[in-house]
Every structure is written in structure tokens, then in C-alpha cells.
Amino acid sequence: MRVVVLGAGTVGASIAELLCTHRHEVTVVDHDPECIKRVREELDVRALVGSASQSSVLFQAEVSGADLCLAVTGVDEVNIVAASMAKAMGARRTLARVYSPVFCDLSTFDYQRHFKIDRLLSLEHLSAVELARSIRYPGAMLVEDFARGEVEMQAFALSEEIAALGTPLRELKLPKGVRIGSIHRGEKIWIAGADDQLQLGDHITLIGARDQIDEVKEMFSIQPPPKQRVIIAGGGETGYHLAQLLEGRRFSVSILEWDKARCEFLAAHLPHATVLQTDIRRRQTLEEEQIGRAEVFVACTGDDENNIMACVEARELGAKTCLALINRPDYANVIGKLGIAYAVSPREVIARHVLAFLNTGPVVTRLPLTPDGPIDVLEIEVLPEAPVTQHVLSQAALPPQCLAAAVVRENFAWVPGADDRLQPGDTVVLLADREVFKDIVQAFTPL
Numbered sequence: 001m002r003v004v005v006l007g008a009g010t011v012g013a014s015i016a017e018l019l020c021t022h023r024h025e026v027t028v029v030d031h032d033p034e035c036i037k038r039v040r041e042e043l044d045v046r047a048l049v050g051s052a053s054q055s056s057v058l059f060q061a062e063v064s065g066a067d068l069c070l071a072v073t074g075v076d077e078v079n080i081v082a083a084s085m086a087k088a089m090g091a092r093r094t095l096a097r098v099y100s101p102v103f104c105d106l107s108t109f110d111y112q113r114h115f116k117i118d119r120l121l122s123l124e125h126l127s128a129v130e131l132a133r134s135i136r137y138p139g140a141m142l143v144e145d146f147a148r149g150e151v152e153m154q155a156f157a158l159s160e161e162i163a164a165l166g167t168p169l170r171e172l173k174l175p176k177g178v179r180i181g182s183i184h185r186g187e188k189i190w191i192a193g194a195d196d197q198l199q200l201g202d203h204i205t206l207i208g209a210r211d212q213i214d215e216v217k218e219m220f221s222i223q224p225p226p227k228q229r230v231i232i233a234g235g236g237e238t239g240y241h242l243a244q245l246l247e248g249r250r251f252s253v254s255i256l257e258w259d260k261a262r263c264e265f266l267a268a269h270l271p272h273a274t275v276l277q278t279d280i281r282r283r284q285t286l287e288e289e290q291i292g293r294a295e296v297f298v299a300c301t302g303d304d305e306n307n308i309m310a311c312v313e314a315r316e317l318g319a320k321t322c323l324a325l326i327n328r329p330d331y332a333n334v335i336g337k338l339g340i341a342y343a344v345s346p347r348e349v350i351a352r353h354v355l356a357f358l359n360t361g362p363v364v365t366r367l368p369l370t371p372d373g374p375i376d377v378l379e380i381e382v383l384p385e386a387p388v389t390q391h392v393l394s395q396a397a398l399p400p401q402c403l404a405a406a407v408v409r410e411n412f413a414w415v416p417g418a419d420d421r422l423q424p425g426d427t428v429v430l431l432a433d434r435e436v437f438k439d440i441v442q443a444f445t446p447l
Contacts, residue, residue, distance in 0.1 A: 001025065001358055004066045004091070006052035006082050007073035008035040010327075011097065011123065014347045015070060015354055016045055024358070027061050030073075052082040055089070064090035068357055072097040084115035093118045093357055093364070097350075099237065101125075110411065118364065121353060123346050127300070128241035130344045131323055135230065135246065135296050150413035151406040151429075153181060154213055156220065158202045164219055170194040177415050178208035178216050181405055181431050182375060189373045191403050191431055207405045208415050227252055231294045231319075233280040233310050234301035235259070235266045238325055242298065247272040256280050256289065280310045292318030300325040308338060315339040362386070362444040364427065374434050377405075382426040385446040394418035397443040401433035 001024050005016050008030035016039065019026045026045040029052055030036050036047045050057030052073055063069050069086040071079035076098045083096035098104060098120050103111050112120045158165070164172055169180055169192060180192040184203035198204065204220075206213045228251050232239045235257030247253045247270060254274040257263050267275045278285045280301070291297060297319040299307035304326050311322040315338075326335065326343040335343045356365040362381050369375040382389060387397040393404055393416055406429040407416045422428060432440055 001067040002062075002065060003027070003358075004029065004058075004061050004063050004069045004086070006030075006061075006069065006071040006079070006086075007097075008032070008039050008047070009072070009074055011347070011350065012070070012072045013039060013043075015072065015351065016043055018351050018354070020044055022355070022358075027066075029057060029061050051078075053078045053085070055085060058082070058086055058089060066091045067360075068092065068354075069094045070097075070354065071095065076100055076103060080111060080115055080117065080120075083117045087116050087118070095119045095121055095354070095357065097121050097123060099124065101237070101241075106411075113411070118357070119353075121350060122237075122241075123350050124237035125241045126349045126353065127238050127325060127344050127346045128245055130349055131238075131242050131298055131300065131325070131342075132245040134323060134342045134344075135251075135298075135321075151208065151415060152210055152213070153205050153207045153405065155203060155205050156217070158198060158200060158204065158220060161200060162220060164198055165200060166197050168195050168197055172219070174216060174219075175208075175212055176417055177212045178206060179403075179405075179415060181205040181207045181403060182369065184370075189370060189375060191375065191401055191433060193400070226250075228295040229293060230254070230296045230298065231256065231289070231291060231314075233297070233299045233307075234325075235262050235275070236300070236302060238300045239298075240266060240270070242300065243270050243273045254289070256285075281306060283313050286310070286313050286317060294319045296321045296323065298323045298325075304328050304331060308335075308340070311340045312338050361441050363441060369431065376432055376434055376437065378430040378432055378437075378440065380428050380430060380440070380444050382422045382424055382428060382444065383446050384424040386422075386424070386444050387447060388443045389422050389424060392419050392421045396422070399432075399436040399439045401436045402440055403431045405429045405431050 003019050003024050004027045005012050006029050008028050016026050016028050020043050028039050028045050028047045029050055031051050033049050036049050039047045048061055052071060063086040069091040071083040073079055079096040083094040087094040094117050096117050104120055104122055182189055182205045183192050230246055230251045230253050232242055232255045235255045239255055243253050243255055255266055256276050256278050258279045260277055263275050263277045291314045297314040299310040301307055307324040311324050315322050321341045324340050324343045326345055356367045359366055362383055363378060364381055365379040367377045369377055404416050406413055408427040
């Protein structure tokens with residue numbers, strides 16, 4: 001595929017290298033001649049010097065014929081404008097990296113929809129999601145918020161004898177906005193069907209709005225585990241997003257940050273978290289804050305070495321689980337040896353999301369539900385005259401090994417029912433067995 005990468009900094013260069021490894025045709029644009037010189041020397045790409053927000057440069061980069069355009073410069077506004085222009089000029093998919101949380105906050109303004117960009121990617125938020133997942137569901141299935149955050153999928157284990165066991169799913173009388181997405185039993189995982197019956201020990205995924213899922217948990221006797229103490233070292237954007245993802249649930253969150261102004265910001269925006277102004281590089285500080293009593297310690301400052309050393313100290317002081325944000329790939333081999341349970345690499349996180357966009361036809365993104373499982377999570381745009389629009393979902397031309405998990409229509413998202421009908425312009429999220437992928441694409445391809 002043809003991919004245009006706007007920005008040749010650390011993120012842009014690493015994405016370009018990844019795409020070259022997967023044998024895609026790549027063009028890189030940057031305003032800095034030195035960056036372009038380095039890219040030309042190290043990668044087999046077409047490299048241009050120029051501003052990503054200028055139409056003449058985008059024409060020269062031939063974005064009109066690009067399958068994907070990635071705007072990953074160091075300036076949010078440039079990325080948004082460049083990705084929007086590339087889309088208007090004919091790029092099939094466009095992504096813009098943003099740093100400031102305001103651009104992803106739908107309560108203020110929908111920048112993504114207004115500028116007709118396929119996705120706004122916050123590297124810091126994506127990294128925080130990875131860390132939060134390993135804290136909330138360690139070793140469990142991939143659990144995502146999707147449909148613009150209005151619908152989510154939560155994984156649970158059925159560990160008690162309950163009335164729902166042995167009953168066909170069609171008879172469970174779940175609320176309209178909640179459904180069981182997949183069942184994981186032993187080594188097997190599959191899309192839940194109406195005739196399936198749950199067994200003790202099954203792992204299931206519930207799909208729906210968070211408050212609706214919370215109501216359904218009682219049906220399955222899912223009790224929240226004891227509250228855990230989580231200490232986050234570093235109050236930058238990643239730490240801030242991580243605290244947002246954890247606070248108010250079953251975690252007691254504390255943030256350690258040395259900058260006074262940043263501490264004031266965190267305290268004002270995280271009412272349920274404890275914010276402490278302190279220097280994590282001093283062992284005495286970690287002792288004073290009783291790091292050893294934490295169930296989870298997360299180091300996510302902007303410095304890899306500080307993150308590693310803080311985790312080593314926290315581990316020695318008694319913290320049960322230590323996680324770290326690590327940018328340098330050459331540190332991967334030493335992480336486990338130092339007692340760090342899990343490390344998140346922002347480069348790997350964004351690489352996985354970029355690769356998910358490299359699809360043809362109506363498929364927007366494609367990600368595996370579990371690392372080695374047979375089920376994919378597909379995001380598909382509904383096009384005019386697609387066969388799937390001719391009937392309600394219960395009679396649509398979809399194979400039985402797939403499940404419509406969510407539908408996004410304009411600014412509203414919901415879990416669809418059997419009588420719902422897809423319309424052109426909708427975006428639908430499907431759970432699907434990999435074997436029926438071609439059949440699904442055919443159902444969404446206009447006649």
C-alpha cells in the first residue's frame with residue numbers, strides 16, 4: 001500500500017521503518033532537511049523537505065493516491081490541518097497524532113468529525129490504556145473501549161454457581177443495550193450465539209455502556225475485588241490519562257509529580273486521586289510515601305532510566321507489581337530481569353494501531369481480540385448500496401460467526417439489536433471469526 005508519513009521525528013521515523021519492514025511504499029515529509037537526510041540514509045523511502053500543512057507539499061507527496069496518510073509532526077494543529085487537507089485531496093484514510101487532551105474531548109468539540117479525519121491518535125492516551133489494561137485485567141483478554149468511548153467491552157470470569165449457568169443465552173433476558181460478545185472456555189474462544197450455554201469457569205465479555213454493564217454484573221454474581229492502591233510516578237499526559245482510567249473504580253490512585261504547577265492541574269482535574277509533589281529519583285521519597293504498601297507501582301515519567309530505577313527501588317521496598325513506560329526498544333531485554341512485570345512501549349502501541357488501518361475496501365481497522373485467538377475486532381464503514389443495508393441485522397447478509405457489537409451514527413453510539421438496520425454513513429464494530437473475514441467484506445461492499 002502507499003503510505004504518506006508527515007513528520008520524520010522519533011515517532012514518524014519509527015512508523016516509516018515499520019512500514020518498510022512490511023514492504024509498503026512509503027513517502028516521508030518533514031520541514032527539517034537534517035531529518036530528511038537521516039531518513040534517506042537509513043530507510044528505503046521517498047523523502048521530501050517541506051511543510052506538512054502546505055497544499056503544494058502534499059501534492060508533491062502525492063497524497064491524493066495514498067491509502068493512508070499519517071500526520072505525526074510535533075505540533076497538534078499542524079497534524080489536524082494536514083490530515084484534514086490530505087483527506088480532502090483524496091487520501092483514503094488519514095490519521096493525526098495529537099498531544100493535548102482537548103482535541104480528543106468530545107464534550108467540548110468533535111475535532112475528528114469536523115475536520116473529516118479518520119482517527120485522532122494520542123500516543124499518551126494509548127499508552128495509558130495499555131497500562132490500565134494490564135492493571136485492571138492482568139493476563140486477561142484484550143478489553144477495549146470503542147465506538148468513541150460510549151460503548152465498552154469488559155471481561156469477566158464466572159467463578160460461582162449461578163442461575164444463568166446452563167441456560168441458553170437467548171433466555172437470559174439481558175437488557176437491550178447489553179450483550180455477551182465472546183466466550184472463552186479452556187483453550188477455545190468463540191463468538192457467543194443465542195443457543196450457547198455458560199459454564200462455571202468460563203470467561204465472557206460483556207458489551208454495552210459502562211452503567212448498563214454494572215447492572216448486569218449482579219446477574220452473574222460478579223463482585224468487585226478489594227480496592228487496590230496504585231501509585232503513579234509521573235504526572236505528565238500518560239500519568240494523567242492513566243489516573244482518569246483508574247480513578248473512581250476499584251483503585252485508590254496516588255500521583256507523584258515534582259512540578260508544582262502540574263500538581264495543581266492534576267489536583268483540579270482528578271478529584272478522586274491524591275496528588276503529591278515529590279521527586280521520585282530519591283529513595284527516601286519513595287520510603288516516605290510508603291511505596292512498599294502499593295499493590296501496583298507505575299513509572300511513566302518522560303525518562304526511561306528514571307522509570308527503570310524507580311521500579312527497581314519500588315520493588316525492593318515491597319511494591320507487589322511494577323509497571324514502566326519505556327521508549328527505547330533496546331531496553332526490552334533487561335526489563336524482566338529487573339523485576340518489572342510489564343513495560344509499555346509507546347512506539348509499539350502506535351505501530352499496532354497504524355497497522356490496523358492498513359486495510360482495503362470498507363474495513364477501517366482490524367485488530368485481534370486476543371493475541372493468539374481466532375477472533376478479530378473490525379471497524380467497518382457502511383457504504384451506500386452495500387448488501388448489509390438491505391435488511392435488519394437479523395436478516396442481513398452476515399455470516400453467523402460474527403456479532404455487531406456497536407454502531408456509531410453521527411454523534412451517537414449504541415449496541416444494536418436484531419431489529420436495527422444499518423444506514424450508509426454508519427460505522428459498525430464487529431466481533432468476527434477470522435475465517436469469515438472475506439464474507440463480511442463482501443456484505444459491506446457496494447453492489
